Amino acid sequence: xxxxxxxxxxxxxxxxxxxxxxxxxxxxxxxxxxxxxxxxxxxxxxxxxxxxxxxxxxxxxxxxxxxxxxxxxxxxxxxxxxxxxxxxxxxxxxxxxxxxxxxxxxxxxxxxxxxxxxxxxxxxxxxxxxxxxxxxxxxxxxxxxxxxxxxxxxxxxxxxxxxxxxxxxxxxxxxxxxxxxxxxxxxxxxxxxxxxxxxxxxxxxxxxxxxxxxxxxxxxxxxxxxxxxxxxxxxxxxxxxxxxxxxxxxxxxxxxxxxxxxxxxxxxxxxxxxxxxxxxxxxxxxxxxxxxxxxxxxxxxxxxxxxxxxxxxxxxxxxxxxxxxxxxxxxxxxxxxxxxxxxxxxxxxxxxx
Amino acid sequence: xxxxxxxxxxxxxxxxxxxxxxxxxxxxxxxxxxxxxxxxxxxxxxxxxxxxxxxxxxxxxxxxxxxxxxxxxxxxxxxxxxxxxxxxxxxxxxxxxxxxxxxxxxxxxxxxxxxxxxxxxxxxxxxxxxxxxxxxxxxxxxxxxxxxxxxxxxxxxxxxxxxxxxxxxxxxxxxxxxxxxxxxxxxxxxxxxxxxxxxxxxxxxxxxxxxxxxxxxxxxxxxxxxxxxxxxxx
Numbered sequence: 001x002x003x004x005x006x007x008x009x010x011x012x013x014x015x016x017x018x019x020x021x022x023x024x025x026x027x028x029x030x031x032x033x034x035x036x037x038x039x040x041x042x043x044x045x046x047x048x049x050x051x052x053x054x055x056x057x058x059x060x061x062x063x064x065x066x067x068x069x070x071x072x073x074x075x076x077x078x079x080x081x082x083x084x085x086x087x088x089x090x091x092x093x094x095x096x097x098x099x100x101x102x103x104x105x106x107x108x109x110x111x112x113x114x115x116x117x118x119x120x121x122x123x124x125x126x127x128x129x130x131x132x133x134x135x136x137x138x139x140x141x142x143x144x145x146x147x148x149x150x151x152x153x154x155x156x157x158x159x160x161x162x163x164x165x166x167x168x169x170x171x172x173x174x175x176x177x178x179x180x181x182x183x184x185x186x187x188x189x190x191x192x193x194x195x196x197x198x199x200x201x202x203x204x205x206x207x208x209x210x211x212x213x214x215x216x217x218x219x220x221x222x223x224x225x226x227x228x229x230x231x232x233x234x235x236x237x238x239x240x241x242x243x244x245x246x247x248x249x250x251x252x253x254x255x256x257x258x259x260x261x262x263x264x265x266x267x268x269x270x271x272x273x274x275x276x277x278x279x280x281x282x283x284x285x286x287x288x289x290x291x292x293x294x295x296x297x298x299x300x301x302x303x304x305x306x307x308x309x310x311x312x313x314x315x316x317x318x319x320x321x322x323x324x325x326x327x328x329x330x331x332x333x334x335x336x337x338x339x340x341x342x343x344x345x346x347x348x349x350x351x352x353x
Numbered sequence: 354x355x356x357x358x359x360x361x362x363x364x365x366x367x368x369x370x371x372x373x374x375x376x377x378x379x380x381x382x383x384x385x386x387x388x389x390x391x392x393x394x395x396x397x398x399x400x401x402x403x404x405x406x407x408x409x410x411x412x413x414x415x416x417x418x419x420x421x422x423x424x425x426x427x428x429x430x431x432x433x434x435x436x437x438x439x440x441x442x443x444x445x446x447x448x449x450x451x452x453x454x455x456x457x458x459x460x461x462x463x464x465x466x467x468x469x470x471x472x473x474x475x476x477x478x479x480x481x482x483x484x485x486x487x488x489x490x491x492x493x494x495x496x497x498x499x500x501x502x503x504x505x506x507x508x509x510x511x512x513x514x515x516x517x518x519x520x521x522x523x524x525x526x527x528x529x530x531x532x533x534x535x536x537x538x539x540x541x542x543x544x545x546x547x548x549x550x551x552x553x554x555x556x557x558x559x560x561x562x563x564x565x566x567x568x569x570x571x572x573x574x575x576x577x578x579x580x581x582x583x584x585x586x587x
Contacts, residue, residue, distance in 0.1 A: 235390075241404060298504075302504040304504075305512035327525070
């Protein structure tokens with residue numbers, strides 16, 4: 001074997017050995033820390049007299065996604081020395097807050113997104129209940145956040161139980177519980193890290209775009225026999241034109257003044273059902289009630305003004321279609337006739353000269 | 354003998370100026386709504402302060418247009434029924450004969466031009482097209498303005514029917530104006546570049562002779578040429 005061909009082999013061996021050394025070091029450190037933190041009822045007491053549990057489940061760490069390779073001090077820098085440097089914290093909340101940003105060392109992209117999120121803004125306003133990384137992902141038992149997918153809505157349900165409950169009864173929620181990979185879970189609409197306040201106008205008016213992400217996907221909709229024309233038919237009608245072109249859209253104001261009607265105003269949000277469900281707000285029998293949310297004076301026949309996302313045809317809205325067909329013939333006939341007469345006149349003028 | 358004749362009364366000139374201005378406003382506020390996906394439409398809507406502003410402008414101009422149409426019809430009917438004006442816009446059998454004769458002349462099948470009275474068949478066609486189309490636009494526009502009131506009396510499907518009719522009729526009116534009217538009032542070699550008659554109210558003797566010989570005959574026929582009172586013309 002020549003020296004030149006031996007070099008890569010040697011390098012590979014060195015890297016493997018290095019990795020093994022790092023892993024060994026991590027395990028060694030973990031074992032060392034668990035010497036104290038593995039004890040049940042290992043606690044500390046901040047200034048206000050709270051009890052803060054310091055016990056860590058070694059098995060949970062080993063089973064977590066960080067179990068192989070990360071050392072305790074990667075997330076708890078400065079705690080390598082025993083006894084630990086003394087910390088002066090007022091209460092349990094402040095104690096935990098000290099570890100809140102530990103994840104950004106490695107996951108800076110996600111951290112940067114979360115800074116714009118509604119949870120970080122709540123925290124900045126002083127709402128101590130607002131979640132940071134650990135509240136959703138767990139700490140020592142951190143696992144892949146979206147495996148299985150049901151785990152995502154379970155996580156959100158921890159703080160938002162009412163909304164989660166409504167969602168689970170919806171057409172999307174039921175399918176999700178059955179393991180359907182097509183339906184949206186919380187973060188598909190709300191996003192995971194840069195979650196917007198869902199009450200601000202600038203976010204609400206994006207709902208047609210949100211719904212369109214799946215409801216214009218031909219392959220996905222074909223699996224359920226759903227039309228992909230629903231978004232375009234909405235956008236070309238009165239309410240859709242408003243949604244596309246209103247000036248009032250871009251404000252961050254909350255409240256009742258936002259533009260209507262968007263997808264969610266007729267179909268609902270977390271409680272969305274199939275359109276033929278008995279309690280569907282867009283079922284013809286229930287539609288007038290839905291219209292009356294904004295138009296209290298709407299008559300029983302008013303909902304027929306809306307063609308239910310259908311394009312007019314001989315079988316659907318034949319009167320509308322007939323008028324359409326009439327103009328398709330009539331406009332070229334009239335304009336063509338007039339242009340022909342203009343051309344004939346010009347020709348005669350030329351001939352006369 | 355005067356070198357010019359008075360063709361349009363002040364009332365008629367004001368009516369034309371108003372219908373022209375309203376037509377431009379209605380088209381400028383209506384088409385960006387019809388073609389709301391186009392870039393130019395978005396730009397125009399933004400310029401007007403959003404679609405809500407465009408809608409209010411459109412409705413305001415539409416109501417003014419409706420009022421103008423009503424006043425015009427009422428005045429015309431009153432003037433004709435009281436005998437103060439000739440019903441010169443009413444189509445007659447002669448108009449059809451004139452149309453055929455004109456086509457024959459254009460095609461070279463005849464060397465004789467049709468002789469027209471006060472309004473030729475093309476002007477009558479445009480007048481009645483504008484009036485009928487305008488009334489259809491007013492009716493469908495009102496339905497779209499107050500759909501909640503309309504559906505108390507009419508089936509809900511009348512709203513999309515009115516919308517399709519309003520949108521297409523508007524498009525046709527616009528196309529007629531930019532082809533037919535612009536040609537007749539501007540590009541036609543006989544009047545190029547600008548037929549001022551509807552703004553000044555005056556028309557030359559030369560044009561009277563070539564374009565409205567029958568009217569000219571009636572005006573100057575007989576020994577003393579009687580001045581027609583243009584104020585009393587519908």
